[in-house]
Amino acid sequence: MTQGSPLISLRRVFKTYASPSGDFTALKEVNLQVQKGEFAAIVGKSGSGKSTLINVITGIDSPTSGEVFVASTAIHSLNQEQLAIWRGKNVGVIFQFFQLLPTLTVAENVMLPMDFCHTYPARERRERAVALLSKVGIAEQADKLPSNLSGGQQQRAAIARALANDPPILVADEPTGNLDSHTTDVVLNLFAELASEGKTVVMVTHERDLSRYFTRSILLSDGAIVSNTAAVKEALHHA
């Protein structure tokens, strides 16, 4: 596979949190490149800096020093307002506990990012939401409240919501942490399919035995990348 410029590029990123008990450096000279279409996992022990790393990639957290480029935007130099607009259009976020709004139907939840960003005309939003729910396999749940769905269905709804504005990047923080092994398999296969269609998926997980799903595994320890391994699936496939 020929590789163009990376979709995500971090250069010498440090993140230091100030606290009353002293400064704590959560990311130490992180250099990282992720190509378009990758399904990358960030793994490591609790406290190793995984959430900090994805928060820096999405602009939720700013680096103390270093540079973060995403799809050639220098997000370390955007102000808060610019970041919010950029994030709404470029990053879909998926959480461990789904975070669907309980008083809205599943379809209405999926329409919300479109309503916020005005990315699609109002008359098209419901149809697009149902199409996305169909893509993740739960179109028949569109008019139910989230509480009437299983955990796996709720996570699929959350993935549909993350896709609402057709962002190039999906970021997921422990998305399978609350799911059984079968549902984990369904959700990770869905991410792998989305990556093969050109989305770039970056996921944090504690579970190291999931590596078969990923094109890249990035291991963090004490805020530093200690290994960064690309899968050899293509080579195996063509062997």
Ligand SMILES: Nc1ncnc2c1ncn2[C@@H]1O[C@H](COP(=O)(O)OP(=O)(O)OP(=O)(O)O)[C@@H](O)[C@H]1O
């Ligand atoms: N706002 C903050 N202020 C001070 N320290 C922080 C802050 N946020 C995170 N940290 C510290 O930075 C380190 C990395 O935290 P982070 O949440 O990125 O780790 P993690 O690998 O995602 O952990 P977990 O798997 O438990 O979620 C931890 O030691 C944490 O206590």
